[in-house]
Amino acid sequence: MEATRLTLNTPTPANASDDAYGFTEPFRAPQGSPIRELFKYVGRPGMISFAGGYPSKDLFDREGIAAALDVAYRSDPIACLQYGDTAGAPALRRSLTRLMATRGVTCTLDDLVVTTGSQQGFDLLIRTLVAPGDTVLIEEPAYPAAIQALRLAGAQIVTVRTDHDGIDVDALAAQLEAMRDGPRPKLLYTVPTFANPTGATLPRARREALVRLAVAHRFVLVEDDPYGELRFSGEPVPPIIALAGNVDGAKDWIVYLGSLSKIVAPGLRVGWAIAPAPIARRMIVAKQTGDLCTAPLSQELVRHYLDSGRLDTHLQTIVDAYRKRCDALVSALAHFAPGQIELAAPSGGMFVWARFTGGRDASETLKRALEQNVMYVPGQAFYVRDADASSLRLSFAAPSEAEAFEGARRLAQALASG
Known part of the structure; x- marks a missing residue:
């Protein structure tokens, strides 16, 4: 991660230095998103991007969303245009x-x-729970925006080991025992279903064990679930919060984060949190000082879209498309770069986690990939420290099947040029 840190190039007034403003400690030398730094290449003509975690623009239910917007506005324009409940x-x-x-x-x-x-x-959640210096746990590799948010909060980040099935709960149990004489972790963050970046899904037995650890060690277990509906093979696994009833006191220690960004449209900017009452109440107060309320127009649109029943049909459409795109990418990589890329095909979601064999550096290889008009995210972006320099994340959601095939061919050319 250290190699990918970015400094925001914000213009400074001619007569003032950065120090003159008295920026708070986290923003004296802020680090931007290493993934978003790559988006300057997306507009390049002919570029095939496996980089962003974007849903396919070709698969948006434009007709259903337009109809929901029309119904929302005609039925209650004031609810769409006025301030709403925080x-x-x-x-x-x-x-x-x-x-x-x-x-x-x-x-x-x-x-x-x-x-x-x-x-x-x-x-x-961070604003209400995490003070500078507080200990937090996060799976590794992890969603970069979560790492960035915790760093800006001044948290003491402790990483948790993962394998091909997600968090290694036995290793976590030993880790927590070793931490008993130190500060109690405030929370643990995980994407347990089709994780970003690894695509891994935590099995049910591990989920139940993780819940028991949260209760025993009294930390908030944060389940981020933007991809759970995107399963295209294998048996469904219940969300962690759905298993809370199996462990006494578990509902007091689980926060669930949901989103429509990956399954309907990110531009709507509608998500939700399910939290114990004391936490939910404080999150609402924190939200009052941020945006007052999520855009009422988006809320009304989403409500009518969900109530229309179109989501189920739309999910079938995108899941089928993502299955085919994932298969196209995985098979093309095996065809064009045999023995040069190790990966585990996911059973859903939007990502393939891979590593180059032979100790090849993913950041260096990206430079040659960009020359071939194909891009991905080097794995360093997903680590707090001590990154696996050979790792990389490929998102198969946005490119078409043909683009996935061609992108794999270009990536093989980049590997051959090195």
Whole structure:
């Protein structure tokens, strides 16, 4: 991760230095997102990008979204245009509780806070729980925006080992025992279903063990679940929060973050958090000082879209497409670069986690890949420290099957040129 740190190039007034402004400690030398730094290449003519975790622009349910917007505005234009409840419009929260019921989760309106994307949910949680110096746990490799948010909060980040099935709960149990004489971890962050970046899914037995550890060691278990509906093979695994009823006291220690960004459209910026009442109440107060409320127009649109019943059909469409695109990418890599890339094909989500064989550096190889008009994210972006320099993340969601095939061919050319 250290090699990919970025300094924001913000213009400074001619007569003032950075120090003159008295920036707070986290923003004296802020590090931007190493993934977003790559987006300057996306607009290059002919570029095939496996870099961003973007859903396919060709698969948006444009007709369904337009219809929901029309119904929302015609039925209650004031609700669309006026300020709304900070916790979220009650009608939308009811729709979201029904959606969660299909995932095996029972919650009430008071448990659920509508957020401006699930990333805001995590930010609100950090603001209410994590003070500078507090210890937090995070799986590694991990979602970079979560790492960035924790760093800006001044947290003491402790990484948790993962394998091809996600968090190694036995190793975590030993790690927590070794930490008993030190500061208690405030929270543990995980994407347990089709993880970003690895695509791994935590098995049910591990999920239950993780819940027991959260209760025993009294840390908040944060389940980020943007990809759970994108399964295209294998048996479904219940969300961690759906298993809370199996462990006494577990509901007091689990926060679930949901989002429509990957399954409907990220531009809507609608997510939600399900949290214990004391945490939810404080997240609402924190949100009041941020954006007052998630955009009411988006909330009303989403409510009518969910109530229309179109989501189920749309999910079938995108899951089928992502299955084919994943298969195309994995088979093309095996064909064009045999023995040069190790990977495990995921059973859902949007990502393939891979590593170059022979100790090849992914950041150096990216330079040659860009010359071939293909791009990916070097794995260093997903580590707190001591990154695997050979690792890389490839997103198969946005490129078409033909582009996935051609992109793999170009990547093989980049490998051959090195």
